[in-house]
Amino acid sequence: MPLFLRNAWYVAAWDHEVTRELRAVRIIGDSIVLYRTEAGEPVALEDACPHRKLPLSMGRIAGDEVECGYHGMVFDRAGSCTRIPGVKRVPPSVCVRAYPTVSLYGLVWIWMGDPAHARAEKIVGVDHWTDPAWGRNQGGSMTVDCNYLYVTDNLLDPSHVAWVHRTSFGNEDRVDEPVQTEVSASGVVAARWLHDVEVAPFYAPLVAFAGRCDRLQHYEVRFPSHAIIRALFVPAGSGGHGRPIHEKALMMDSYNFITPIDADHSRYFWFQMRNFSAGDQQISKIMDDAVRDAFAEDRVILNAVHRGFANQATPNIDLAIDRAPLQFRRALNGLIATERAVA
Numbered sequence: 001m002p003l004f005l006r007n008a009w010y011v012a013a014w015d016h017e018v019t020r021e022l023r024a025v026r027i028i029g030d031s032i033v034l035y036r037t038e039a040g041e042p043v044a045l046e047d048a049c050p051h052r053k054l055p056l057s058m059g060r061i062a063g064d065e066v067e068c069g070y071h072g073m074v075f076d077r078a079g080s081c082t083r084i085p086g087v088k089r090v091p092p093s094v095c096v097r098a099y100p101t102v103s104l105y106g107l108v109w110i111w112m113g114d115p116a117h118a119r120a121e122k123i124v125g126v127d128h129w130t131d132p133a134w135g136r137n138q139g140g141s142m143t144v145d146c147n148y149l150y151v152t153d154n155l156l157d158p159s160h161v162a163w164v165h166r167t168s169f170g171n172e173d174r175v176d177e178p179v180q181t182e183v184s185a186s187g188v189v190a191a192r193w194l195h196d197v198e199v200a201p202f203y204a205p206l207v208a209f210a211g212r213c214d215r216l217q218h219y220e221v222r223f224p225s226h227a228i229i230r231a232l233f234v235p236a237g238s239g240g241h242g243r244p245i246h247e248k249a250l251m252m253d254s255y256n257f258i259t260p261i262d263a264d265h266s267r268y269f270w271f272q273m274r275n276f277s278a279g280d281q282q283i284s285k286i287m288d289d290a291v292r293d294a295f296a297e298d299r300v301i302l303n304a305v306h307r308g309f310a311n312q313a314t315p316n317i318d319l320a321i322d323r324a325p326l327q328f329r330r331a332l333n334g335l336i337a338t339e340r341a342v343a
C-alpha cells in the first residue's frame with residue numbers, strides 16, 4: 001500500500017531555515033538537500049551524489065551550485081551535473097533530481113511529484129494573510145514520532161481537546177455534541193457548534209465579551225495533510241449555523257501543515273491568524289507560548305498512539321467521533337491509488 005501522495009505541495013522548512021548552508025531534510029521518504037541561491041531563491045535537490053551516493057549535504061555550496069564532498073562533482077540548481085573533476089565532457093544524463101520550490105507565508109513549499117504539474121496556486125490559501133485587521137502568531141514546528149495519519153486523525157477530531165487540552169483549548173462542556181462531517185474534493189471538514197458553554201481557558205482572557213459563549217469548532221484537513229482549525233467564540237445565544245457573526249466575535253484560524261518525514265515520523269509546522277490585537281507582539285508571544293505547550297500535549301499522545309498501534313496485541317475499535325478521520329483516510333487512499341495507476 002503506497003503511503004504518501006506525491007503530486008502535492010508540502011512544507012519543506014521555514015523560510016529562515018533555508019540559508020547559504022546546506023540543510024538535509026527527509027520528506028515522504030526522500031532525502032533532500034535545501035539551500036538558497038545568491039539571489040535568495042530556495043533550491044531543493046536529491047541529497048545523493050549519483051557517483052557513490054554520498055549526501056550532497058555533506059559537501060559545500062559553490063555560488064548557486066553544490067559540490068559533492070567526496071570527489072568534487074558539481075550540480076546546478078536544476079540538478080544537472082556541471083563538472084566532474086578528471087572528466088572532460090560531462091555526460092548530459094548525469095544529474096540529481098530537482099524539486100520545484102516556492103516561498104509563501106514564511107515557509108518554503110516543495111512539490112514532491114512530477115515537476116510538470118507543480119502549480120503554486122494550488123498551495124493552501126491563508127485567509128486574512130494581508131488583512132491589517134488580523135494579527136498573526138508566528139508559530140513554530142516540531143517533529144512527531146508518528147505516522148502523519150495519526151496527526152490528521154487528531155486534527156479532524158474536535159472532541160480530543162476536552163481531554164488532551166483541558167487547561168487550554170478545551171473543557172468538558174457539551175462533549176457529547178455530535179460532529180458534522182463533510183467530504184469535498186479538497187479534503188474533509190468536521191465541525192460542530194457548542195451552545196452556551198464556558199469559554200475554554202486559552203481563549204477566556206482574549207474574548208471581548210463577558211459570560212458564557214457559543215463556540216464553533218471547525219476542523220478541516222485538506223489533501224495531502226494540511227489542517228485549518230477555525231475557532232469562533234460569540235456571546236451565548238448569538239451563534240449558530242448560518243447566523244451573522246457577532247461584532248464581538250473572537251476568531252482564530254490555526255494553520256497546521258504536516259510534512260511526513262517517513263512512515264514513522266512527521267514534521268508539524270504551524271501558525272495562527274487572529275481577528276484581534278493585530279500588531280500586539282505581546283499577545284502574539286502569549287498565544288504562541290500557549291499553543292506550543294498545547295501541541296506538546298498532542299505530541300505526547302501521538303507518539304504513544306503510534307507505539308500503541310505498532311505493538312498492537314488486540315483489535316482496536318472505532319467510534320462515531322472517528323468518522324471524519326476515517327473519511328479523510330479513505331479519500332486520501334483513493335487519491336494515492338489513482339496517482340499510482342497513472343504512474
Ligand SMILES: [Fe+2]
Nearest residue numbers: 160164165298
Ligand atoms: Fe490537540
